[in-house]
Amino acid sequence: MKLLIKNGRIVDPATGRDERGDVAIAAGRIVAVGHVSDDFHASRTLDANGLIVAPGLVDLAARLREPGHEHEGMLESEMAAAVAGGVTSLVCPPDTDPVLDEPGLVEMLKFRARSLNLAHVYPLGALTRKLEGEVLTEMAELTEAGCVGFSQAEVGLKDTLVLHRALQYASTFGYTTWLRPNDAWLGTGVAAKGPLATRMGLTGVPVVAETIALATIFELVRDTGARVHLCRLSSAAGVELVRRAKAEGLPVSCDVSVHNLHLIDVDIGYFDAAMRVTPPLRQQRDRDAIRAGLADGTIDALVSDHTPVAPDAKTLPFAEAEPGATGLELLLALALKWGAESGAGLPRALATVTSAPVAVLGDSLGSLAASAGRIVEGGVADLCLFDPQARWTVEPGALRSQGKHTPFRGYEMTGRVRCTIVGGAVAYEARARD
Amino acid sequence: MLSRRNPQLNSHGELIHLLSIEGLPQAVVTQILDTAGSFLSVNDRDVKKVPLLRGKSVFNLFFENSTRTRTTFEIAAKRLSADVINLDIARSSAAKGESLLDTIANLSAMHADMFVVRHSESGAPYLIAQHCAPHVRVVNAGDGRHQHPTQGLLDMYTIRHYKRDFRNLTVAIVGDIVHSRVARSDIHALTTLGVPEIRAVGPKTLVPGDIREMGVRVCHDMAEGIRGADVIIMLRLQNERMSGAMLPSAGEFFKNYGLTPDKLALAKPDAIVMHPGPINRGVEIDSAVADGRASVILPQVTFGIAVRMAVMSIIAGNNA
Numbered sequence: 001m002k003l004l005i006k007n008g009r010i011v012d013p014a015t016g017r018d019e020r021g022d023v024a025i026a027a028g029r030i031v032a033v034g035h036v037s038d039d040f041h042a043s044r045t046l047d048a049n050g051l052i053v054a055p056g057l058v059d060l061a062a063r064l065r066e067p068g069h070e071h072e073g074m075l076e077s078e079m080a081a082a083v084a085g086g087v088t089s090l091v092c093p094p095d096t097d098p099v100l101d102e103p104g105l106v107e108m109l110k111f112r113a114r115s116l117n118l119a120h121v122y123p124l125g126a127l128t129r130k131l132e133g134e135v136l137t138e139m140a141e142l143t144e145a146g147c148v149g150f151s152q153a154e155v156g157l158k159d160t161l162v163l164h165r166a167l168q169y170a171s172t173f174g175y176t177t178w179l180r181p182n183d184a185w186l187g188t189g190v191a192a193k194g195p196l197a198t199r200m201g202l203t204g205v206p207v208v209a210e211t212i213a214l215a216t217i218f219e220l221v222r223d224t225g226a227r228v229h230l231c232r233l234s235s236a237a238g239v240e241l242v243r244r245a246k247a248e249g250l251p252v253s254c255d256v257s258v259h260n261l262h263l264i265d266v267d268i269g270y271f272d273a274a275m276r277v278t279p280p281l282r283q284q285r286d287r288d289a290i291r292a293g294l295a296d297g298t299i300d301a302l303v304s305d306h307t308p309v310a311p312d313a314k315t316l317p318f319a320e321a322e323p324g325a326t327g328l329e330l331l332l333a334l335a336l337k338w339g340a341e342s343g344a345g346l347p348r349a350l351a352t353v354t355s356a357p358v359a360v361l362g363d364s365l366g367s368l369a370a371s372a373g374r375i376v377e378g379g380v381a382d383l384c385l386f387d388p389q390a391r392w393t394v395e396p397g398a399l400r401s402q403g404k405h406t407p408f409r410g411y412e413m414t415g416r417v418r419c420t421i422v423g424g425a426v427a428y429e430a431r432a433r434d
Numbered sequence: 435m436l437s438r439r440n441p442q443l444n445s446h447g448e449l450i451h452l453l454s455i456e457g458l459p460q461a462v463v464t465q466i467l468d469t470a471g472s473f474l475s476v477n478d479r480d481v482k483k484v485p486l487l488r489g490k491s492v493f494n495l496f497f498e499n500s501t502r503t504r505t506t507f508e509i510a511a512k513r514l515s516a517d518v519i520n521l522d523i524a525r526s527s528a529a530k531g532e533s534l535l536d537t538i539a540n541l542s543a544m545h546a547d548m549f550v551v552r553h554s555e556s557g558a559p560y561l562i563a564q565h566c567a568p569h570v571r572v573v574n575a576g577d578g579r580h581q582h583p584t585q586g587l588l589d590m591y592t593i594r595h596y597k598r599d600f601r602n603l604t605v606a607i608v609g610d611i612v613h614s615r616v617a618r619s620d621i622h623a624l625t626t627l628g629v630p631e632i633r634a635v636g637p638k639t640l641v642p643g644d645i646r647e648m649g650v651r652v653c654h655d656m657a658e659g660i661r662g663a664d665v666i667i668m669l670r671l672q673n674e675r676m677s678g679a680m681l682p683s684a685g686e687f688f689k690n691y692g693l694t695p696d697k698l699a700l701a702k703p704d705a706i707v708m709h710p711g712p713i714n715r716g717v718e719i720d721s722a723v724a725d726g727r728a729s730v731i732l733p734q735v736t737f738g739i740a741v742r743m744a745v746m747s748i749i750a751g752n753n754a
């Protein structure tokens with residue numbers, strides 16, 4: 001299959017390329033960018049006039065819900081959602097049922113994902129068996145099976161002795177540990193601690209739940225030299241601690257979810273369970289600091305934190321509702337929204353969902369490390385073609401994900417995916433009316 | 435995005451559900467208090483009934499046990515001539531795993547006209563109001579730590595009865611503010627009615643600093659908190675909070691924040707003492723105060739029936 005993408009605006013944040021041109025693809029690889037010689041005979045030509053040709057998006061946090069939560073999402077539906085959102089690679093946390101703590105489970109997931117031939121799936125292995133925080137998993141075996149790092153997902157690790165040893169062990173072999181900084185004792189509320197939670201009578205997660213966890217992690221990183229990726233910051237104080245840790249040269253990276261980048265606690269309105277997300281939505285000043293942190297690179301990547309939730313689990317009182325929102329199909333538009341509102345611009349916005357997350361993944365991507373998240377000759381042909389002017393309204397019923405809950409329901413978005421190419425093949429194409 | 439319009443008001447700003455005191459216009463609060471005043475005399479008559487809710491079915495849905503509040507709602511509904519059905523959900527459907535909205539759907543199919551809801555989770559009555567048929571009315575009888583609006587309103591009725599004017603009062607609310615839906619309803623009601631000084635009194639574990647943003651002054655010292663007060667509202671300290679990480683013991687709490695005759699002497703000579711009940715004698719309030727001249731705890735209960743009659747008759751009379 002030879003593909004020719006003609007007359008697009010090619011934007012590749014990794015190389016700084018931003019020009020009109022063509023992209024030629026053969027045998028799953030990009031063979032020419034910019035000018036394509038006349039002797040390239042494509043079996044299919046895509047007219048990208050008016051579209052931006054960008055690297056496929058890389059989402060560092062997307063739950064596919066398999067195995068164990070198939071009533072909330074299946075690989076078929078969630079991978080279809082991914083490519084509809086321009087996402088060509090995604091990292092999924094290990095909090096499935098059973099948890100991803102054995103190589104066989106990881107191999108099965110990778111196999112199922114590969115057979116669908118949609119996005120590339122990079123699982124995180126459980127850091128401890130059953131995420132119970134006691135016994136380390138077989139990290140080398142899990143890495144061989146395809147894990148790109150190790151995580152406790154949403155299950156806090158209370159025991160700092162185990163965390164210390166996990167970081168020592170992981171760093172022995174150069175594995176990255178992915179941790180959401182949240183003190184297990186203080187971090188149990190359902191909203192962000194503050195005037196709004198107090199007024200609404202919701203239990204609050206204080207900012208110190210994040211900063212205490214960060215301080216602990218940084219001390220252990222100093223001691224062990226382990227590489228840690230911090231998942232989904234939520235507070236201004238947290239962003240500042242990460243900024244200082246990076247200035248100090250600690251081997252840490254971090255991400256933020258689209259929810260904490262765009263929303264604040266006031267958006268909870270009248271107990272809207274769609275706003276029940278983890279970490280909880282904080283105050284205006286926290287959101288401002290997160291936006292600034294993403295702009296100055298303190299925060300490396302933007303993630304969808306895609307978590308399909310069954311309808312029954314959301315039509316409950318706020319505190320009883322299951323946290324999470326569908327997000328894969330909104331990631332691009334929400335990155336662009338931030339780019340436009342913050343003045344960071346389109347290439348910088350794209351970087352937060354392409355080259356930057358690839359840099360976080362680093363060598364764990366294996367053979368794809370050199371070319372994922374960028375548009376280079378000889379590189380893997382994972383591309384996202386989108387119309388940067390297209391306006392659309394988020395309608396849950398129109399989403400491909402099995403999860404229909406999103407805080408952004410009814411929002412006007414700008415920027416819509418028209419075509420997604422994974423490994424040189426068209427994995428998604430919008431219908432004319434979409 | 436759900437509708438941002440306050441779900442308890444119709445497009446004319448009239449009350450169709452009572453979910454929270456927050457966001458209620460002063461005129462609506464005053465209307466409820468005035469209407470309650472007219473119902474007080476009904477309670478003194480030989481035939482204690484008016485026909486305003488005749489033919490209507492009021493379902494008391496108590497997902498959390500409360501004999502007292504349920505009883506006062508039942509009396510209020512019966513005095514309005516409604517048919518009253520009491521459902522102790524805590525021991526029935528919910529225990530069998532039926533979801534909240536399934537329960538509501540089933541009861542709606544029995545042609546309920548009004549749900550009086552108590553639930554342990556903040557916001558549960560909002561969920562019900564957003565999912566029931568347009569003609570059905572919802573009254574929040576206490577949701578989690580969020581609101582207990584009829585208690586707030588009966589407290590306002592009581593204060594107005596004894597003090598007449600809200601605009602020069604100092605009101606102290608003492609005790610477990612953080613867990614108290616009564617405190618939140620009282621604070622919204624007092625600010626709506628123009629009370630210039632509202633104090634929240636208690637230790638830092640029970641009085642969160644950000645309650646200031648609701649328009650109250652935080653006092654961690656009891657003497658400072660009640661000095662010169664016209665109204666003292668004592669809150670019930672739940673048994674499970676009496677010893678643990680919130681408080682070391684009930685005894686130490688009483689020593690610091692219990693209302694004794696000595697401490698009451700710091701308030702204005704004509705100060706009134708209120709309590710939403712049930713009271714813990716010797717924990718938050720000394721018997722000498724609870725039974726003393728300043729106590730209006732029992733009149734609160736009487737007024738509570740008239741206030742609940744007012745709320746139910748008003749919301750039943752407004753169209754969604």
